[in-house]
Amino acid sequence: MADSPAVSVLDEHGAFRPTAAAEPYADRAASVTTEQKLRFLTDMVETRAFDVAAANLQRQGHLALWVSSWGQEAAQVGSARATRPQDTVFPAYREHAVGMIRGLDPLAIVRLLRGVAHGTWDPAESGNFQHYCLVLGSQTLHATGFAMGVQFDGATATGDPERDEAVIVYLGDGATSQGDSNEALVFAASYRTPQVFFIQNNHWAISVPVERQSRVPLAQRASGFGMPGVRIDGNDVLAAYAVTGSMLDAARSGEGPGLIEALTYRIGGHSSSDDPTKYRAEEELQRWALLDPILRLRRHLEVEGVGAEVFDGIDARAADLAADVRRRTLELTEPPVASMFEHVYAEPHPLMDEQLRWLQDYEASFGGDR
Amino acid sequence: MTTMPMVRALNAGLKQAMADDAKVLLMGEDVGALGGVFRVTEGLQAEFGDQRVLDTPLAESGIVGAAIGLALRGYRPVCEIQFDGFVYPAFDQITSQLAKITNRHQGRLSMPIVIRIPYGGHIGAVEHHQESPETLFAHTAGLRVVSPSTPNDAYWMIQQSIASNDPVVFFEPKGRYWPKGEVDLARPALDLHASRVVRTGTDATLIGYGPMVSVLLAAAEVAAEEGRSLEVVDVRSLSPIDWQPIVASVEKTGRAIVAHEASGFLGLGAEIAATVTERAFYSLEAPVLRVTGFDIPFPPARLEKLHLPDADRVLDAVDRAFAY
Numbered sequence: 001m002a003d004s005p006a007v008s009v010l011d012e013h014g015a016f017r018p019t020a021a022a023e024p025y026a027d028r029a030a031s032v033t034t035e036q037k038l039r040f041l042t043d044m045v046e047t048r049a050f051d052v053a054a055a056n057l058q059r060q061g062h063l064a065l066w067v068s069s070w071g072q073e074a075a076q077v078g079s080a081r082a083t084r085p086q087d088t089v090f091p092a093y094r095e096h097a098v099g100m101i102r103g104l105d106p107l108a109i110v111r112l113l114r115g116v117a118h119g120t121w122d123p124a125e126s127g128n129f130q131h132y133c134l135v136l137g138s139q140t141l142h143a144t145g146f147a148m149g150v151q152f153d154g155a156t157a158t159g160d161p162e163r164d165e166a167v168i169v170y171l172g173d174g175a176t177s178q179g180d181s182n183e184a185l186v187f188a189a190s191y192r193t194p195q196v197f198f199i200q201n202n203h204w205a206i207s208v209p210v211e212r213q214s215r216v217p218l219a220q221r222a223s224g225f226g227m228p229g230v231r232i233d234g235n236d237v238l239a240a241y242a243v244t245g246s247m248l249d250a251a252r253s254g255e256g257p258g259l260i261e262a263l264t265y266r267i268g269g270h271s272s273s274d275d276p277t278k279y280r281a282e283e284e285l286q287r288w289a290l291l292d293p294i295l296r297l298r299r300h301l302e303v304e305g306v307g308a309e310v311f312d313g314i315d316a317r318a319a320d321l322a323a324d325v326r327r328r329t330l331e332l333t334e335p336p337v338a339s340m341f342e343h344v345y346a347e348p349h350p351l352m353d354e355q356l357r358w359l360q361d362y363e364a365s366f367g368g369d370r
Numbered sequence: 371m372t373t374m375p376m377v378r379a380l381n382a383g384l385k386q387a388m389a390d391d392a393k394v395l396l397m398g399e400d401v402g403a404l405g406g407v408f409r410v411t412e413g414l415q416a417e418f419g420d421q422r423v424l425d426t427p428l429a430e431s432g433i434v435g436a437a438i439g440l441a442l443r444g445y446r447p448v449c450e451i452q453f454d455g456f457v458y459p460a461f462d463q464i465t466s467q468l469a470k471i472t473n474r475h476q477g478r479l480s481m482p483i484v485i486r487i488p489y490g491g492h493i494g495a496v497e498h499h500q501e502s503p504e505t506l507f508a509h510t511a512g513l514r515v516v517s518p519s520t521p522n523d524a525y526w527m528i529q530q531s532i533a534s535n536d537p538v539v540f541f542e543p544k545g546r547y548w549p550k551g552e553v554d555l556a557r558p559a560l561d562l563h564a565s566r567v568v569r570t571g572t573d574a575t576l577i578g579y580g581p582m583v584s585v586l587l588a589a590a591e592v593a594a595e596e597g598r599s600l601e602v603v604d605v606r607s608l609s610p611i612d613w614q615p616i617v618a619s620v621e622k623t624g625r626a627i628v629a630h631e632a633s634g635f636l637g638l639g640a641e642i643a644a645t646v647t648e649r650a651f652y653s654l655e656a657p658v659l660r661v662t663g664f665d666i667p668f669p670p671a672r673l674e675k676l677h678l679p680d681a682d683r684v685l686d687a688v689d690r691a692f693a694y
């Protein structure tokens with residue numbers, strides 16, 4: 001299954017060698033400037049540094065949970081950099097790079113996984129990066145409905161790619177089995193929504209290998225729903241960028257939805273609670289570790305003549321970002337008690353006021369020594 | 371007698387049920403090689419093979435719907451839902467199908483399916499991982515709902531649930547998975563649907579189930595030091611409820627406090643308060659009081675302690691019951 005042709009532009013060593021499947025995207029990939037590539041590299045390195053810092057914070061008890069994007073940076077960065085400002089993004093829960101590229105303060109992700117609130121950012125102020133969704137597959141329908149609205153509003157397919165909106169939704173290989181995900185594909189195809197389904201096939205759904213979810217490449221499923229499906233090398237940032245850009249632009253020009261399956265690998269455990277040695281082979285991990293997306297782009301840039309001092313600068317800025325996140329995490333204060341009762345409803349609700357008042361009086365009865 | 375935590379007791383109970391009946395299957399997400407995210411099914415796939423312990427595709431409606439088909443074919447599936455908050459994709463299969471098939475078939479066949487759901491708080495997790503949805507199922511005719519509070523009950527109740535010809539929604543208090551307790555491997559102490567007095571007392575009755583029982587026992591311990599004698603009843607079975615021990619206790623003490631982590635509004639506490647009031651009205655010195663989670667979404671980890679009823683909140687209600 002892993003052998004079915006995938007769009008790949010950079011080979012394992014970072015050389016620009018598009019595969020046959022990449023032919024329709026080769027020009028787009030070739031037109032990416034060195035400056036853009038350095039931007040992609042910076043995004044990936046910063047995401048990795050953030051990930052490591054957050055995992056450490058979790059280990060030290062500052063976060064309830066951490067879900068890592070280690071290994072999946074190219075799929076996330078390439079696809080996110082292919083979105084346009086007017087687009088809307090529906091993530092699953094490990095799309096940290098996508099969020100940061102859309103303008104989300106990474107501390108918001110930390111606060112979410114620390115357990116400060118269930119939603120810690122305003123999508124309208126974070127590049128239309130919607131909230132993380134922990135119930136697998138749910139977000140796919142939200143994205144589809146949103147894209148239907150975009151269409152009904154006449155905000156797409158006007159012929160102006162600078163304004164026409166599109167929607168991208170992220171899901172994992174495991175989540176493709178959910179009813180919601182399949183229903184979203186049906187709705188999207190039925191209404192020809194301006195939308196891309198971006199599957200990060202990291203080969204595992206916690207301990208369950210992707211073969212349990214599908215006997216065929218996930219990209220192949222798209223045609224059964226009535227939309228194009230493209231499999232890409234998800235550790236190749238240029239492939240992710242070119243294919244996503246092409247599919248998003250097709251969507252925004254009125255050609256309907258599409259699906260991308262990005263082959264990548266979850267280098268870490270499923271989450272900070274997981275022990276992957278219980279179910280997967282060390283050789284598999286080692287094989288994928290050699291295909292590290294950051295290393296690949298860096299090699300490519302080295303061949304293009306980028307000097308060591310440039311990489312050092314990127315690494316240093318990423319270290320600063322991680323240190324800044326760490327510092328701001330340690331400065332976080334506890335959420336106010338009242339926040340539990342706030343915004344449960346949009347309109348006043350008597351039980352909320354009553355129960356908050358009860359709790360405040362009750363806590364006060366301990367005179368602050370509780 | 372042997373001592374083990376609830377996760378091991380459940381594992382041993384499942385293993386025994388599988389050894390006793392070749393039609394018993396386990397199915398769910400990550401229940402195979404990993405042994406479940408809480409390790410309840412650890413080692414069972416290695417022992418019984420992957421046709422008896424199935425790592426399913428990732429879809430809860432699929433798990434329960436397929437279990438119904440397997441039951442129609444004569445199997446006795448035990449489904450694991452990974453966390454309380456992820457049962458809802460299966461809600462339609464559970465409430466519209468599983469709960470009603472026996473009735474539809476006019477008793478010609480039954481649905482011997484167990485749905486195991488780790489539930490409740492105290493683990494400081496993110497959204498959807500600490501909910502208490504038991505009322506939704508207890509409210510649905512055709513489903514039996516139980517929740518053990520000790521390793522011994524877990525060991526026996528899981529086997530009794532699997533042996534039941536009705537669908538049983540089996541709520542496992544995940545916050546109580548790890549404390550050890552005595553397990554009597556020789557014979558069950560009680561019927562699956564029996565409630566039980568777990569501490570005797572004379573002044574008031576504390577009523578709870580699953581994760582609350584240890585909290586109620588702790589509250590009774592503190593109260594005893596202060597000279598108040600509290601009786602504690604473990605409800606164990608949420609549908610049906612075995613009223614006799616509960617009503618008898620309240621008739622003796624004259625005061626009742628019901629506690630659960632689930633929200634109070636229309637929770638099991640409301641049902642218990644109403645029934646106790648109907649059946650023990652002339653014995654009551656005070657209204658039956660409820661100590662519950664607030665009527666809000668389960669809060670983020672940093673606030674969960676304020677939401678979950680603790681011994682202090684229970685004792686506060688006891689004080690109020692005595693103030694009438």
Ligand SMILES: Cc1ncc(C[n+]2csc(CCOP(=O)(O)OP(=O)(O)O)c2C)c(N)n1
Binds near residue numbers: 456
């Ligand atoms: C409806 C639902 N069921 C179960 C879970 C528990 N769970 C969380 S992540 C996960 C595996 C997801 O795998 P995949 O979709 O491949 O995404 P990945 O974690 O690999 O990025 C499971 C079973 C959940 N979050 N939601």
Ligand SMILES: [Mg+2]
Binds near residue numbers: 172202203205
């Ligand atoms: Mg996956």
